[in-house]
Amino acid sequence: MNKLLLTFILLWPPLSxxxxxxxxxxxxxxxxxxxxSVGESNPAPAAYYNGQRVLVLRDQERWLALVGIPLSTKPGRQTLRVKSGAKTFTQRFTVQAKSYPSQHLTITDKRKVTPSREDLLRIERETGEINAALATWSDTPDVEMDFIPPAGGPLSSAFGLRRFFNGEARKPHSGLDFAAPxxxxxxxxxxxxxxxxxxxFFNGNTxxxxxxQGLVTLYSHLSRIDVRKGQHVQRGETLGAVGMSGRATGAHLHWGVSLNGALVDPALFLPETAR
Ligand SMILES: [Zn+2]
Structure with missing residues (x-):
């Protein structure tokens, strides 16, 4: 075998x-x-932000916390609480300001813009269920974060857009939309x-x-769901089909990514070429 090729195979993947x-x-x-600030030889520390446990991984001879920052956070100093063995300490970090653009949408189903009292009860119940799902924690040592895009088609609405439905201000866009058929x-x-x-009510089939470790993703407005609760899926496995169930102006995939219970910009998890 070619010596250079052999060297390449032996050194791949790079050790550190x-x-x-x-x-x-x-x-x-x-x-x-x-x-x-925990030595890499120590066991994995536990870190908390706003009382929620956050994802911690070993990266290049150090422990790294990946903290999801809620869209409603005010820029400025934030505190992370870290537990390493019997030791507990705090670490500070700074959240910088970011202004997101506005988006105006027209929804023909007025009930989806101004829900009835009955709808509001349903929305309240569903919000509780959704938040509970986003707060799911499991002790997975190696969380795979090299995401592939969950759908084809160009990106349509970006994360964070300040939204107006039929001229009325509503919650900002908490995910990333793919204009797939x-x-x-x-x-x-x-x-x-x-x-x-x-x-x-809003997200449709999801x-x-x-x-x-608190990394949860969601797929909304589906026309069909092909998986069931408890099922383990591989990268690339089909979850369902693109649709327009719930509050949608047309067929598209709404993709949400949550870290420590905070919905964050999914584009941060995609390779540079797919953003
Ligand atoms: Zn969306």
Whole structure:
């Protein structure tokens, strides 16, 4: 065998390879990668932000916390609480300001813009279910974050858009939209476990995947769901099909990514070429 090729094979993958990480952007709706002041020979520390446990991984001879920052966070100093063995300490980090553009949409189903009292009760119940799904924690030591795009088609609405439906201000856009046609397959971006499937007032048919350590992804407005709760899926496995169930102006995939219970910009998890 060619000596150069052999050397290449023996050295691949590089020994101290860095884990596939999302792009660090410490802004509201972003992800902060924070090196923890804990020796790498220590066992994995536990870190908490706003009382929620956060993802911690070993990266290039150090422990790194990946903190999801809620879109509603005010820029400024933030505190991370770290537990390493019997020791507990705090680490500070700064959230920078980011202004997101506005988007005006016209919804013909007025009930989806101004829900009835009955609808509001349903929305309240569903919000509780969705938040509980997003707060799912599992002790997975190696969380795979090298995501592939879950759908084909161009990106349409970006994360964070300040939204107006029929001229009325509503919650900002908490995910990333793919303009894929009705019936197109929706794929798991990384291995995960289906923790919930449901039909919601705004999100329509939705699948929730847990990837471990509080990294949860969701897939909304589906026309069909092909997985069931408890099922383990591989990267690229079909979860369902693109649709326009719930509050949607047309067929598209709404993709949400949550870290420590905070919905963050999914584009941070995609390779540069797919953004
Ligand atoms: Zn969307």
């Amino acid at each position: 390879s860095a884990a596939a990480l999302p792009r660090s952007e410490p802004v509201p709706g972003g992800v902060a990668a924070i090196p923890l 009705l019936g197109a397959p929706v794929a798991a971006p990384a291995p995960g476990t289906v923790i919930r499937v449901g039909d919601y 699948v929730f995947l847990s990837h471990g």
